[in-house]
Amino acid sequence: MEHGNGRTAAIIGAGPAGLYLLAELLETGAFRRIDVYEATPAPFGLVRYGVAPDHPKTRGIARVLAAGFESTEARYFGNVYVGRDISLEELRRSYDAVAVSTGMRGDRDLGVPGEDLPGSIGASELVAWYTGHPDAPKITLPENLDTAVVVGAGNVALDVARILAREPDTLIPTSMPRAVVEALQASPLHDVHLVARRGPAQAKFTSPELREIGKLDDVDVVVDPAELHLEAEDETEVETRRQARTTVKVLGEWSERARTGAPRRIHFHFWRRPVRVTGDTSVTGVELAPTRPDTAGPAHLPAQLLVRAIGYHGTAIAGLPFDADSGTVPSADGRVVTREAVLAGVYVTGWLRRGPSGVIGTNRPDAAEVAASILADLPTAAPTSGSPEDVEALLTTRETNHLSWDDWHRLEAYETEQGQQHGGDPIVVDDLETVLRVIGRPPQD
Ligand code: NAP
Numbered sequence: 440m441e442h443g444n445g446r447t448a449a450i451i452g453a454g455p456a457g458l459y460l461l462a463e464l465l466e467t468g469a470f471r472r473i474d475v476y477e478a479t480p481a482p483f484g485l486v487r488y489g490v491a492p493d494h495p496k497t498r499g500i501a502r503v504l505a506a507g508f509e510s511t512e513a514r515y516f517g518n519v520y521v522g523r524d525i526s527l528e529e530l531r532r533s534y535d536a537v538a539v540s541t542g543m544r545g546d547r548d549l550g551v552p553g554e555d556l557p558g559s560i561g562a563s564e565l566v567a568w569y570t571g572h573p574d575a576p577k578i579t580l581p582e583n584l585d586t587a588v589v590v591g592a593g594n595v596a597l598d599v600a601r602i603l604a605r606e607p608d609t610l611i612p613t614s615m616p617r618a619v620v621e622a623l624q625a626s627p628l629h630d631v632h633l634v635a636r637r638g639p640a641q642a643k644f645t646s647p648e649l650r651e652i653g654k655l656d657d658v659d660v661v662v663d664p665a666e667l668h669l670e671a672e673d674e675t676e677v678e679t680r681r682q683a684r685t686t687v688k689v690l691g692e693w694s695e696r697a698r699t700g701a702p703r704r705i706h707f708h709f710w711r712r713p714v715r716v717t718g719d720t721s722v723t724g725v726e727l728a729p730t731r732p733d734t735a736g737p738a739h740l741p742a743q744l745l746v747r748a749i750g751y752h753g754t755a756i757a758g759l760p761f762d763a764d765s766g767t768v769p770s771a772d773g774r775v776v777t778r779e780a781v782l783a784g785v786y787v788t789g790w791l792r793r794g795p796s797g798v799i800g801t802n803r804p805d806a807a808e809v810a811a812s813i814l815a816d817l818p819t820a821a822p823t824s825g826s827p828e829d830v831e832a833l834l835t836t837r838e839t840n841h842l843s844w845d846d847w848h849r850l851e852a853y854e855t856e857q858g859q860q861h862g863g864d865p866i867v868v869d870d871l872e873t874v875l876r877v878i879g880r881p882p883q884d
Pocket residue numbers: 548549590591592593594595596598635636637641642643645648712713748749750751795796797798
């Protein structure tokens with residue numbers, strides 16, 4: 440305990456980035472108080488509102504992330520939106536260190552005509568809907584939806600393609616809100632096309648996630664062997680990267696599989712990029728252009744739903760510098776930097792620091808680096824004019840209806856009970872009104 444244990448820290452965002460940082464800071468023993476502020480009522484960020492409902496094992500990482508709140512130094516403030524309920528400046532005045540770990544919730548744009556038509560959405564919006572994010576618009580799938588196009592060759596594209604293509608009844612035992620399960624059950628969707636602008640050797644899929652597609656019951660995977668042709672540069676990728684090798688191998692095996700006549704299909708298309716979304720009042724298809732001269736196949740894919748899974752993008756936070764191109768907050772070793780100087784006592788971690796890549800565990804070494812910077816700065820930190828207790832008093836005065844860790848446990852118990860009724864995982868409550876009712880609060884205006 441080099442620095443004594445009287446220090447205070449605030450973490451904004453209770454996703455994996457913020458909660459790994461909480462664990463790291465607790466470990467130092469330097470803090471008497473670490474408060475975590477989260478905009479949604481429930482914790483865990485992308486573990487709850489990003490990891491697909493049919494991946495319960497990965498969602499189970501929440502148990503590891505929750506461990507920090509067993510410490511008396513750590514407190515949880517759910518349903519507190521920094522920038523609305525409390526300002527960054529108010530937090531800076533009250534804590535020795537403030538770390539921002541709000542991740543990325545927006546989608547990158549394709550930049551093609553027609554992408555704003557109804558029926559064209561970003562993956563983050565679709566994922567937020569099917570995982571039950573309380574702030575996500577409740578999506579109405581097109582009534583005549585038989586075909587969807589998913590653009591992108593990363594794990595998010597695979598998640599979206601899998602959730603849309605799989606037999607909806609298999610989603611009943613998952614955490615998916617019931618309204619979403621019912622919407623998928625009612626949809627006549629049977630074909631999902633995944634469109635990649637480069638080849639199999641350059642795809643960002645990780646191997647277990649890719650292989651899973653081939654194991655789905657009642658889904659045929661369709662791959663054109665001609666698109667798996669490797670040029671010299673692809674051969675180099677395959678020789679040097681195991682992931683590329685596996686992707687090429689797995690897709691090769693699928694290209695030789697005979698179709699079983701399954702009622703649903705996932706089609707892979709490589710070396711094509713969307714150039715226009717067609718339709719007058721809603722999406723009717725996607726026009727594709729080859730990105731390699733010898734690519735044949737459809738130039739127009741008829742579809743009623745287009746999902747852009749081409750990467751997440753951050754949004755600016757009041758009071759913080761922001762790099763609009765990368766969607767990140769500029770930083771050095773986790774210290775937020777403006778054009779002129781380091782913003783004293785303010786740190787950033789997770790996707791907002793390094794961009795939208797890496798798996799959940801990548802946030803752990805990231806958090807360790809940021810924690811080291813925070814710890815190194817504490818001896819020279821300017822004294823605060825307020826305290827965490829002042830912030831709590833402000834939240835109470837502002838009637839923010841914030842949730843404590845005990846409130847979260849109440850919500851969790853309710854979700855577990857709802858899940859048991861369906862013989863499965865806890866079912867995510869996707870609206871604030873129900874959350875407040877479950878934890879015994881009057882509804883918010
Ligand atoms: P990603 O892995 O970066 O993949 C984005 C994909 O979009 C790439 O194939 C990229 O192609 C393509 N793309 C970008 N701009 C495009 C454009 N204008 N037109 C067409 N295609 C475009 O991102 P992600 O899928 O959003 O995943 C984010 C992170 O979360 C990744 O690290 C991922 O592994 C992780 N994740 C993990 C899991 C899991 O482990 N189960 C699940 C979901 C997400 P280029 O390569 O050509 O740029």
